[in-house]
Amino acid sequence: MQDVRLDNHHSGFGLGSPTPRVSWKISEAPSDWRQSGYELAIADLDDGQDIAEVRVHGDEQVLVPWPVDPLTSRARRSVRVRVVGSGTHGESLSDWSEPALVEAGLLTDGDWRATWIESAHDDGLADGPALMFRRVFAVREGMVRARLYLTARGVYEAEINGQVVGDEVLAPGWTSYNARLRYQAHDVTALLAEGMNAIGVTVADGWYRGHLGYRGGRRNVYGDYGSLLAQLEVVYLDGSMETLASDETWTTSTGAVRSSGLYAGETCDGRKAQPDWSRASFREAGWTAAVSSTALGPPLVAAEHPPVRRTQELTPVGVKEVAPGVWLVDVGQNIAGRIRLRTAGPPGTVVRLQHAEVLQDGRLYRRPLRFADATDEWILAGTAEAETFEPRFTYHGFRYAEISGLARPLGAGDVVAVVVGTDLVRTGTFESSHPLLDAFHRNVVWSMRGNFVDIPTDCPQRDERLGWLGDNAFFAPAATYLFDVNTTMASWLADVAIEHRTLGIVPAYVPWLGLEDPPLAPIAGFGDGAVLIPWTMYERFGDIEALERQYSSMCAWVDQVADIAGATHLWDRGFQLGDWLDPLAPPEDPSRGTTDPALIATAFHYRTTLTVAMAAEALGRSDDAMRYASRAEAIRTAFLRRFISGGRLTPETQTGYSLAIVFGLLQSPADLREAGDALVSLVRARRHRIGTGFIGTPLVADALTIVGAHEDAYRLVLQTASPSWLYAVTMGATTVWERWDSLRPDGSVNPGQMTSFNHYSLGSVADWLHRVMLGIAPAAPGYRRVTIEPRVGPGIADVQGSLDSPYGPIAVAWHVLEGRFDVTVDLPIGIEGTLRLPQGGGEMTIGPGRHSATCPVEVGAATEATA
Numbered sequence: 001m002q003d004v005r006l007d008n009h010h011s012g013f014g015l016g017s018p019t020p021r022v023s024w025k026i027s028e029a030p031s032d033w034r035q036s037g038y039e040l041a042i043a044d045l046d047d048g049q050d051i052a053e054v055r056v057h058g059d060e061q062v063l064v065p066w067p068v069d070p071l072t073s074r075a076r077r078s079v080r081v082r083v084v085g086s087g088t089h090g091e092s093l094s095d096w097s098e099p100a101l102v103e104a105g106l107l108t109d110g111d112w113r114a115t116w117i118e119s120a121h122d123d124g125l126a127d128g129p130a131l132m133f134r135r136v137f138a139v140r141e142g143m144v145r146a147r148l149y150l151t152a153r154g155v156y157e158a159e160i161n162g163q164v165v166g167d168e169v170l171a172p173g174w175t176s177y178n179a180r181l182r183y184q185a186h187d188v189t190a191l192l193a194e195g196m197n198a199i200g201v202t203v204a205d206g207w208y209r210g211h212l213g214y215r216g217g218r219r220n221v222y223g224d225y226g227s228l229l230a231q232l233e234v235v236y237l238d239g240s241m242e243t244l245a246s247d248e249t250w251t252t253s254t255g256a257v258r259s260s261g262l263y264a265g266e267t268c269d270g271r272k273a274q275p276d277w278s279r280a281s282f283r284e285a286g287w288t289a290a291v292s293s294t295a296l297g298p299p300l301v302a303a304e305h306p307p308v309r310r311t312q313e314l315t316p317v318g319v320k321e322v323a324p325g326v327w328l329v330d331v332g333q334n335i336a337g338r339i340r341l342r343t344a345g346p347p348g349t350v351v352r353l354q355h356a357e358v359l360q361d362g363r364l365y366r367r368p369l370r371f372a373d374a375t376d377e378w379i380l381a382g383t384a385e386a387e388t389f390e391p392r393f394t395y396h397g398f399r400y401a402e403i404s405g406l407a408r409p410l411g412a413g414d415v416v417a418v419v420v421g422t423d424l425v426r427t428g429t430f431e432s433s434h435p436l437l438d439a440f441h442r443n444v445v446w447s448m449r450g451n452f453v454d455i456p457t458d459c460p461q462r463d464e465r466l467g468w469l470g471d472n473a474f475f476a477p478a479a480t481y482l483f484d485v486n487t488t489m490a491s492w493l494a495d496v497a498i499e500h501r502t503l504g505i506v507p508a509y510v511p512w513l514g515l516e517d518p519p520l521a522p523i524a525g526f527g528d529g530a531v532l533i534p535w536t537m538y539e540r541f542g543d544i545e546a547l548e549r550q551y552s553s554m555c556a557w558v559d560q561v562a563d564i565a566g567a568t569h570l571w572d573r574g575f576q577l578g579d580w581l582d583p584l585a586p587p588e589d590p591s592r593g594t595t596d597p598a599l600i601a602t603a604f605h606y607r608t609t610l611t612v613a614m615a616a617e618a619l620g621r622s623d624d625a626m627r628y629a630s631r632a633e634a635i636r637t638a639f640l641r642r643f644i645s646g647g648r649l650t651p652e653t654q655t656g657y658s659l660a661i662v663f664g665l666l667q668s669p670a671d672l673r674e675a676g677d678a679l680v681s682l683v684r685a686r687r688h689r690i691g692t693g694f695i696g697t698p699l700v701a702d703a704l705t706i707v708g709a710h711e712d713a714y715r716l717v718l719q720t721a722s723p724s725w726l727y728a729v730t731m732g733a734t735t736v737w738e739r740w741d742s743l744r745p746d747g748s749v750n751p752g753q754m755t756s757f758n759h760y761s762l763g764s765v766a767d768w769l770h771r772v773m774l775g776i777a778p779a780a781p782g783y784r785r786v787t788i789e790p791r792v793g794p795g796i797a798d799v800q801g802s803l804d805s806p807y808g809p810i811a812v813a814w815h816v817l818e819g820r821f822d823v824t825v826d827l828p829i830g831i832e833g834t835l836r837l838p839q840g841g842g843e844m845t846i847g848p849g850r851h852s853a854t855c856p857v858e859v860g861a862a863t864e865a866t867a
């Protein structure tokens with residue numbers, strides 16, 4: 001038994017739910033063993049007393065209900081699990097698991113004694129100095145534990161007695177702040193000591209009031225003043241609790257951080273630092289009393305998904321002086337993060353760090369950043385032999401940095417690149433015999449790291465970094481094969497539903513900023529994310545409660561589109577983004593793709609309506625299920641009448657056929673065959689170069705697979721000429737680009753406005769790599785059942801990979817040699833599977849344990865793979 005988890009919470013500490021569900025994985029049992037029941041032992045961590053041992057009959061092991069009374073705020077419990085089951089060796093009872101420790105956060109508004117405080121040093125404008133708040137307090141003898149609950153309107157970092165609290169970055173993260181704001185809970189026992197102590201919290205602009213959005217964007221989106229809410233609770237041996245809550249007895253000032261913007265970068269003046277300001281011994285000069293905020297605090301929610309952290313450090317692969325006093329640093333990898341720099345110099349030395357994803361003529365090329373300055377400025381205090389600087393309230397999307405203004409040459413070891421992002425647990429791997437394909441897969445993983453910075457974003461470098469629903473809807477299936485995104489997505493989807501309710505329609509990105517372009521209008525493929533993403537999450541993680549929470553938003557979305565479509569069932573009016581970034585669209589207008597926007601929109605309308613019918617079915621709402629299924633059928637009929645004739649589309653595009661085939665719009669075998677032939681001809685006519693934008697890219701390899709054109713799917717995926725997935729790899733990409741040709745074959749950067757080098761969207765084909773090429777496909781929610789069905793094709797002789805599913809690791813390894821296909825599959829306890837061999841080689845039911853199978857296959861010549 002391993003990995004007992006509570007409600008998918010990343011740590012179990014500071015839970016926001018009074019009835020957390022419990023999940024476990026069973027690591028050791030004979031392969032014919034099946035769980036028939038489980039016992040949960042819950043104990044009170046405070047008095048060590050057992051609360052209950054509950055026995056339940058059943059084979060569930062994922063998200064089972066909390067078995068005892070709901071938790072109250074601050075309640076601390078240990079949860080142990082043991083399972084009973086049987087196999088050929090008879091019935092057996094496992095040992096108890098290691099205890100999972102649970103501690104509830106502050107579950108009700110009444111738990112908060114803290115008040116929101118602001119600073120007189122704040123002029124109410126963005127881009128000013130970060131605010132510092134501090135308070136000295138006494139801790140008596142006999143402290144048992146201490147907890148700090150806090151959040152900010154801005155982004156914050158807390159310190160106690162000179163030490164940073166926790167390891168989170170950019171807390172509290174970004175939610176739709178008007179509707180809900182996360183607070184964080186920390187165990188700070190080890191930071192406190194008997195006697196006088198001090199707490200200090202720095203609050204910078206962040207998403208709350210900093211610059212957000214393109215074409216100048218907006219500032220002060222959520223409010224004018226930065227503010228802090230903090231509550232420190234100290235529990236003593238005698239059971240008493242003392243609370244230190246933010247109020248007007250705290251004092252405020254400003255220090256080294258003179259300004260910090262997510263896009264702009266950070267300016268730090270070491271001469272203005274106030275050393276030791278979070279220690280009790282610090283002598284305040286010029287500090288003023290904090291003032292209670294008049295702005296109403298938004299509802300608070302516990303932070304449950306993994307926080308943003310410094311997840312890795314990279315040593316640069318190159319550091320050289322490219323002009324007198326200008327040092328170019330090559331991190332070797334395009335990342336979201338920042339540079340940590342060590343240097344020394346006289347007081348007032350101004351060091352500048354500029355960032356970019358690419359070089360042109362050996363120097364930074366920063367036009368694609370648009371209005372994001374991505375420049376950190378560091379003014380040395382000049383007091384120490386060596387000073388270290390890393391900005392704390394910003395991040396950049398970059399591979400290269402230019403550092404200037406140094407008083408001494410940059411030495412090896414002076415620069416480290418710090419990767420910043422949501423600290424997601426990696427769950428899936430993929431490796432093949434094709435080095436370029438593996439490099440592409442690594443790039444997809446890096447683009448995911450760079451674009452999960454609390455919320456899932458489009459890109460990490462320019463004046464954008466927004467939660468575009470389209471990008472996410474297209475990439476979400478791939479994301480679920482790479483990292484455990486369940487709670488991260490659940491948090492963001494909560495905001496999708498909230499914004500939907502508040503604005504009346506699903507906006508193109510969430511949190512919504514109200515920028516002019518695109519308009520607040522239903523957009524196919526984007527608004528549809530409100531339906532498709534929750535369904536993907538349900539399919540991959542099996543959390544029915546998460547689906548339930550999105551359900552009313554899902555229904556409202558398809559109903560709204562149905563109103564637009566009216567009696568024709570065709571969604572053929574209103575603003576659309578089309579097959580965004582279709583390689584045949586003009587560079588200056590990515591929405592002018594070759595596929596009819598009405599075809600795209602109506603296809604999505606069908607797919608989302610059908611998905612809502614499936615969700616209704618899963619949730620036991622059979623009336624809804626029938627109603628949506630019959631509406632879906634009417635949309636399908638309308639689609640066929642308007643867009644298809646004898647299985648053919650006009651105009652014919654890869655995206656159009658992919659939509660029709662993958663979304664299930666073509667149900668007559670004759671139409672499917674005709675459309676399949678047409679798609680294959682189109683793909684061959686382009687000599688296996690891709691012809692799809694954001695809409696068609698996640699679908700085209702699947703469409704070819706569905707119509708049995710495995711060879712063409714392989715040739716398309718392994719293509720290296722532009723445009724193709726692997727083209728970027730041959731051009732030295734270390735992340736997935738926004739455009740097929742962000743860097744053009746002649747080495748110049750695409751002149752279009754949309755030229756990011758770190759967008760996960762076109763990496764969506766990674767879903768196909770895992771699900772079809774490797775062959776691990778969910779057959780029941782959360783992989784309770786799995787279909788293992790690898791498809792072979794020219795150019796690839798070996799594939800291996802795994803997925804740590806909610807039940808445990810599923811692994812597949814296959815290879816093709818001299819006309820034989822061999823596969824080995826491992827399934828964990830709790831999963832039943834079907835193994836289907838390629839080319840009609842046989843099918844078998846498999847259970848937990850290891851299985852091997854073989855069959856003859858024929859694949860096209862490998863050398864032609866990229867022709």
Ligand code: BGC
Binds near residue numbers: 459464468580761
């Ligand atoms: C984003 C895209 C997004 C698009 C839609 C862009 O600025 O970067 O990824 O899908 O806008 O308009």
